[in-house]
Amino acid sequence: MAQASSLTRARRRSAWLFLTPMLVILACVAGWPLLRTFIFGFTDANLSDLGGYSFVGFENFYAVYDGEKFGLLADPEWWQAVWNTIYFTVISVSLETVLGIIVALVLNQEFKGRGLVRAAVLIPWAIPTIVSAKMWNWMLHDQFGIINDLLMSLGLIASPVAWTANPDTAMVAVIMVDVWKTTPFMALLTLAALQMLPSDCYEAARVDGIHPVRVFFKVTLPLIKPALMVAVIFRALDALRVFDVIYVLTPNNPNTMTMSVYARQLLVDFQEVGYGSAASTLLFLVIAFSIMAYMMIGRVRLDEGGH
Known part of the structure; x- marks a missing residue:
């Protein structure tokens, strides 16, 4: 002992x-950079003179003067960015998870040329995000984009659509590009979990004549759930701090502006380092609390399943 x-x-x-x-x-x-960002969030620092700042307490976050509210928590643009980020995260990660499971189930089957198909599926994920976003930006262009030309040839639309400029379609376009880009990542992690499952469970189900759909929901899904939770956490972290695909496709568009894009606008365009650092601090807190809440909910569900 x-x-x-x-x-x-x-x-x-x-x-x-x-x-x-x-x-x-x-x-x-x-x-150190993270700590410095937290410190700047309580100052009135400006990009033109980083050394000449003074501490202003919580004024960047919330303050009331003469009955008028100031700060991030009273800024409707900030709350719009928070809503855009959460909406983008929930929809894109949900779609990527479902599509990733479907792709992984297909790739887990034995068929001729499976290795080539697996390699082809990973191509979107291997392309740098900036490159793929710029590529889709050209494809979605309302004048010379191939997407509009294809949809008009099929008779699905009557005239070209400005996908990334139209307020009604901008977020849809961004989510579509992100799903195309990141679904292979979810499929890869799900496929790794599927290949580690014991085969005797499926042999017993086959002998008993259980329908494959029932086997998936009763056997496969519970067994790969821990791996799926890890994959969703990684994707949620990426989605909550998304910047590049949004900035390339819809720069400075309030309908798609996320928390990261909003913080960048304050820091670089408006040169308000203190206010922008406060936004970055809130972004960090939102991501931390969201992931903690997801992990706690997932743990409770696992415990309930065990009982």
Whole structure:
């Protein structure tokens, strides 16, 4: 017993020894800039003179002067950006999860040329986001875009549609591009989980004559649920801080502006480092609380399933 305890302590020391260099580098590269952003959020710093700032407390977040409200929490543009971000995250991640499961189920089957199809499916994910967003921006153009030409040839639309400029279609276009780009990621993680499932469960279900759809919902889905939760968490983290695809497709469009785009606009366009840092701080808090809430809900559901 004492020997096992000593071995456990030695392993822990070795683990910390290997982790320490990474933690030090992470603290220098990410920790200090993050802390500096938090500090700037309580100042009136300006990009033209970063050294000449003064602390203003919570005025960047919320303040009331002469009965009038100021700050991010009283800014309707900020709340519109929060809503756009949450809407984009929920819709895009949901679609990517469903489509990723379908693609993974297909790729998990034995058929001729499966390796080639797997490689082809990963191409959208391998393309850099800026490149894919710019490519789709050209394809969705209302004058020379191939999407409008194709839809008009099929008789689905009567005239070209400005997909990224029209307030009614801008968010749809952004979500469509993100789903096309990131569905392979969800499919890859789901496929890895499917290939680790025991085959005896499916053989027993086949012998009993259980319908494949019932087998999926009663056997496959519960078994791959932990892997799906991890995949959804990673995608939700990316979606909540989305910037590049939004900025390339719909720059400065209030109908699609996310929290990251809003913070960038304050920091760069308006040069309000203090106000922009406050927005970045709130973005960090929104992401942290959203992921914590998702993990707690997922844990409760797993516990309920176990009972």
